[in-house]
Amino acid sequence: MAKKSMTELPVIRHTENIHNLTDLDGKLQISxxxxxxxxxxxxxxxxxxxxxxxxxxSVTADINHHRFVIDAPxxxxxxxxxxxxxxxxxxxxxxxxxxxxxxLGGDLHLNMGNELLxxxxxxxxxxxEKEQLDMGVQYLTLLNNIVQTPDIVNVYDVAIDxxxxxxxxxxxxxxxxxxxxxxxxxxxEHVGHFLSLVDVYSREHHSLDWYASKMCLSPQYMANIxxxxxxxxxxxxxxxxxxxxxxxxxxxTNMSVQEIADQLGFRNQSHFGxxxxxxxxxxxxxxxxxxx
Numbered sequence: 645m646a647k648k649s650m651t652e653l654p655v656i657r658h659t660e661n662i663h664n665l666t667d668l669d670g671k672l673q674i675s676x677x678x679x680x681x682x683x684x685x686x687x688x689x690x691x692x693x694x695x696x697x698x699x700x701x702s703v704t705a706d707i708n709h710h711r712f713v714i715d716a717p718x719x720x721x722x723x724x725x726x727x728x729x730x731x732x733x734x735x736x737x738x739x740x741x742x743x744x745x746x747x748l749g750g751d752l753h754l755n756m757g758n759e760l761l762x763x764x765x766x767x768x769x770x771x772x773e774k775e776q777l778d779m780g781v782q783y784l785t786l787l788n789n790i791v792q793t794p795d796i797v798n799v800y801d802v803a804i805d806x807x808x809x810x811x812x813x814x815x816x817x818x819x820x821x822x823x824x825x826x827x828x829x830x831x832x833e834h835v836g837h838f839l840s841l842v843d844v845y846s847r848e849h850h851s852l853d854w855y856a857s858k859m860c861l862s863p864q865y866m867a868n869i870x871x872x873x874x875x876x877x878x879x880x881x882x883x884x885x886x887x888x889x890x891x892x893x894x895x896x897t898n899m900s901v902q903e904i905a906d907q908l909g910f911r912n913q914s915h916f917g918x919x920x921x922x923x924x925x926x927x928x929x930x931x932x933x934x935x936x
Contacts, residue, residue: 670896671748672803674788677739691888692743694722695814697772697780701737705730712769717777719814721768723843724888740781744807746892752808770818783810831869834861838870839881846885847908852878887923890916894932901928 673692698716705712706729707722714720716737722728724746772780787806791799841855849855855878856866870878886908893904905916920928 668791668800668803670745672742672744672791672807674784674791675739675741675743677737677741679735679737680733690722690726690728690743691724691892692722692745693724693749694720694741694743695780695810696720696722696739696741697777697784699738699740699777699781701734702732703730703734703737704732707768710767714769715771717772717774719770719772719777719780719818721770721814721818723768724885726768740784742784742787742807742810745896746889747896748804748807751804752811772817776817780810780814783813832873834859834866835870835873838866838878839874842881842885846882847889850882850886850909852882883923887920890920890928891924891931894928904928 696719698714698718698720700716702713702715705714707720707726711731712720783806787803787810790796790802790806793799796802837859838855841858845855852866853863856863859866867878870876870881874881890904890908893899893907894901897904899907901916902913905913908916910916910919917927920931924931
């Protein structure tokens with residue numbers, strides 16, 4: 645099948661075999677996935693960060709057009725705009741999943757590129773020891789219990805601290821385990837770093853030259869290795885990240901279109917409107933209201 649553009653791919657949020665335990669104002673969700681998820685399209689993409697613990701069974705999946713055979717116990721890290729294709733899920737497979745929005749990711753006050761590790765973009769699967777898996781699932785159990793306790797006034801702040809702690813824990817596990825099993829090429833390391841910077845700075849910086857300068861690389865070399873490793877241009881990665889953020893702000897905030905244009909670094913509302921219509925097919929206002 646030919647690769648589809650990002651704007652043509654459906655966004656998957658819920659399927660029949662996903663039992664949602666927690667939904668904190670749409671910003672954070674803990675889910676249990678039991679067995680094969682029916683009715684999924686061939687390709688789809690996510691708008692959330694997800695830390696997914698495979699507690700039993702196996703899954704074969706393409707993540708950003710790279711094939712992974714994943715056996716329990718393991719952890720899969722998914723970032724916004726990752727393109728997914730589920731090829732096979734064993735009947736006994738079970739995931740415990742933490743998903744959170746880019747907005748909550750910002751509230752963590754972490755450099756997501758560093759804390760979830762740049763190389764997650766290149767190899768998002770890490771195989772765990774049983775004790776490591778149990779620890780991750782225990783975090784999610786505690787987080788679920790706290791969020792569902794009505795007497796906790798500052799529940800959001802408590803949830804933020806727990807998610808931050810889990811990310812730091814998994815970063816250490818991922819870093820240690822990753823380097824035992826894989827060796828990234830220098831180009832892959834650079835591309836992982838570039839993608840993590842885009843995730844953090846794309847609102848302020850739309851030019852490849854800025855990212856290349858920050859990494860002390862030439863723009864031409866940066867462009868070449870990004871295309872080589874990901875099969876997409878550096879500009880496409882910046883462009884898709886901006887579109888994802890624009891869609892999120894339009895649907896999840898009361899900010900005006902002008903305010904969103906300002907926040908995303910466009911010189912004016914008209915420029916933002918043209919950019920958004922070209923990518924999505926409708927104006928920002930029409931997208932927000934569901935019109936055409």
